[in-house]
Amino acid sequence: METSLKGWEIMSIVNYVHFEFPSLPENVSFARSCVGAFVSQLNCTLDDIEEIKLVVSEAVSNCIIHAYENRSDGKIEIIASLRDDRSLELTVKDYGKGIENLEQALQPSYSSDPNRMGLGFTFMKSFMDEMDISSQPQEGTSVLLKRNFLNRDRQAYA
Amino acid sequence: MDVEYKTVRNTLVVRVKGELDMLIADKMRQEIDRRLEENSIKNLIFNLEKVTFIDSSGLGVIIGRYKKVSAVSGRMFIVGAKNPVEKILHFSGINRLVPMYSSEQDIINL
Numbered sequence: 001m002e003t004s005l006k007g008w009e010i011m012s013i014v015n016y017v018h019f020e021f022p023s024l025p026e027n028v029s030f031a032r033s034c035v036g037a038f039v040s041q042l043n044c045t046l047d048d049i050e051e052i053k054l055v056v057s058e059a060v061s062n063c064i065i066h067a068y069e070n071r072s073d074g075k076i077e078i079i080a081s082l083r084d085d086r087s088l089e090l091t092v093k094d095y096g097k098g099i100e101n102l103e104q105a106l107q108p109s110y111s112s113d114p115n116r117m118g119l120g121f122t123f124m125k126s127f128m129d130e131m132d133i134s135s136q137p138q139e140g141t142s143v144l145l146k147r148n149f150l151n152r153d154r155q156a157y158a
Numbered sequence: 159m160d161v162e163y164k165t166v167r168n169t170l171v172v173r174v175k176g177e178l179d180m181l182i183a184d185k186m187r188q189e190i191d192r193r194l195e196e197n198s199i200k201n202l203i204f205n206l207e208k209v210t211f212i213d214s215s216g217l218g219v220i221i222g223r224y225k226k227v228s229a230v231s232g233r234m235f236i237v238g239a240k241n242p243v244e245k246i247l248h249f250s251g252i253n254r255l256v257p258m259y260s261s262e263q264d265i266i267n268l
């Protein structure tokens with residue numbers, strides 16, 4: 001698993017941000033605000049930005065809580081890129097414990113933690129057009145999320 | 159983010175301000191549970207008037223407390239939730255379990 005823009009269709013990318021930070025709970029708010037501010041370039045609605053912030057919050061919280069089991073020395077990477085078709089592509093990546101049973105993890109309401117409700121992946125799936133997860137036990141997890149704002153506009157005006 | 163706890167008879171009122179995410183969720187859950195147990199409180203009011211953001215960590219605290227309170231036949235209410243928080247509460251289905259009101263006064267008037 002390698003994080004880079006290599007292999008992506010770089011030509012269609014209009015702008016991107018790539019940042020990393022340690023797995024501290026304080027950084028969840030930072031990460032979602034940062035991506036929210038970046039996405040606002042798309043001239044999307046405030047509702048859209050709130051949904052993106054929620055999605056980032058879910059993905060980053062999962063890295064801290066599950067991948068690094070609340071340790072603060074893990075590395076979390078985010079790549080957000082905007083394409084010329086007004087779409088957003090978001091990658092949230094950790095180098096933590098990985099997901100052994102992905103099918104189970106993706107079940108609505110499934111959580112490995114009795115104090116949690118298993119809502120995170122459901123939110124990510126619901127508020128984005130596409131979600132793609134790759135995970136290796138003991139190596140980490142990468143969550144790829146895509147959303148096209150042009151389609152949403154078309155639907156809204158249809 | 160800060161959280162204010164107030165006990166009125168057998169009801170605990172929790173007033174939250176700011177962003178309700180994992181940074182405060184665990185502490186809040188422990189604090190509420192401690193107060194519920196120590197003071198044999200039955201009912202719980204979450205005042206979310208000043209909450210600007212909520213994610214699954216915050217929702218988990220609310221749904222979990224609903225289960226606890228209902229187990230001892232207590233009642234729970236959510237007051238003052240505004241968008242984007244209100245929208246997420248609806249999306250998660252909490253509004254079907256927990257009655258939502260616009261202010262604490264509305265509950266006192268019940």
Ligand SMILES: Nc1ncnc2c1ncn2[C@@H]1O[C@H](COP(=O)(O)OP(=O)(O)OP(=O)(O)O)[C@@H](O)[C@H]1O
Nearest residue numbers: 062066067098105111112116117118119120121214
């Ligand atoms: N980055 C990750 N690394 C390891 N395991 C993960 C990761 N993300 C999710 N998981 C696993 O997938 C499960 C489902 O995740 P999801 O976000 O849907 O629910 P949750 O985090 O348990 O609860 P909630 O999001 O409602 O707080 C988790 O309980 C965890 O076992």
Ligand SMILES: [Mg+2]
Nearest residue numbers: 062120121214
């Ligand atoms: Mg989660």
